Amino acid sequence: MRLRNVTGSREVIAACDYVIHNPQECRGKWHEVFGNDCPIRIEIGMGKGRFIMDLARMNPQINYVGIEKYSSVLIRGIQKLEADPLPNLYFIRMEAEEITSVFAQGEADRIYLNFSDPWPKDRHAKRRLPSREFLRRYDEILVADGVIEFKTDNHDLFQFALEELEPAGWKILQMTEDLHHNAQMMEGNVMTEYEERFSSKGNPICKYVIVRSRDAAD
Numbered sequence: 001m002r003l004r005n006v007t008g009s010r011e012v013i014a015a016c017d018y019v020i021h022n023p024q025e026c027r028g029k030w031h032e033v034f035g036n037d038c039p040i041r042i043e044i045g046m047g048k049g050r051f052i053m054d055l056a057r058m059n060p061q062i063n064y065v066g067i068e069k070y071s072s073v074l075i076r077g078i079q080k081l082e083a084d085p086l087p088n089l090y091f092i093r094m095e096a097e098e099i100t101s102v103f104a105q106g107e108a109d110r111i112y113l114n115f116s117d118p119w120p121k122d123r124h125a126k127r128r129l130p131s132r133e134f135l136r137r138y139d140e141i142l143v144a145d146g147v148i149e150f151k152t153d154n155h156d157l158f159q160f161a162l163e164e165l166e167p168a169g170w171k172i173l174q175m176t177e178d179l180h181h182n183a184q185m186m187e188g189n190v191m192t193e194y195e196e197r198f199s200s201k202g203n204p205i206c207k208y209v210i211v212r213s214r215d216a217a218d
């Protein structure tokens, strides 16, 4: 994500009702926050938020939380949400490493990772959102049959993500290295901003859908 310094974005975010300002206080209480018992799904690294806003609009019976680290990026999502409010969507400005202090075990049933930063240097592998370190954090907040969906056009990151699955206790439900030519996995696909940009350049999009391997019914 290109980082432009948007003047006053922290102040705008602080005043915004669609942003959860003290997310740790919601831990274990997310259903109260939404005021219903509908499932809760999280996008980590939502960027400008188009994907999660489209999902929230299409699925009013599901609650969504979009997480983004940078105010200057999140503000773009806030501006869109203010123009078109959605009762089943909140944003949080936070570093994803803190996710287990914001969600309790079983509070979410799905996590979306879309076009996560690749962190190409080996010594930064732990910062990659599909790394085993992050998979352990997701394990702590998802329901037993919880699902993670990951899309990227970065082959190295995708290969890394695949290698992380077994050691972290996850298994593939669905996988493709060319999503846009896979009719089955394209069904219901919601494009992200990055996906539109990179697929229009001709980059194939990789995607996996994973669940915990210990829940295997085999």
Ligand code: SAH
Residues within 6 Å of the ligand: 001, 044, 045, 046, 047, 048, 049, 067, 068, 069, 070, 073, 094, 095, 096, 097, 113, 114, 115, 116, 117, 192, 193, 194, 195
């Ligand atoms: N999901 C969007 C944006 C992809 S760019 C899309 O597909 O269009 C990746 C985004 O993730 C950036 O906005 C970046 O700031 C955010 N991000 C990266 N690492 C993060 C972290 N550890 N915690 C929260 N957000 C993060």
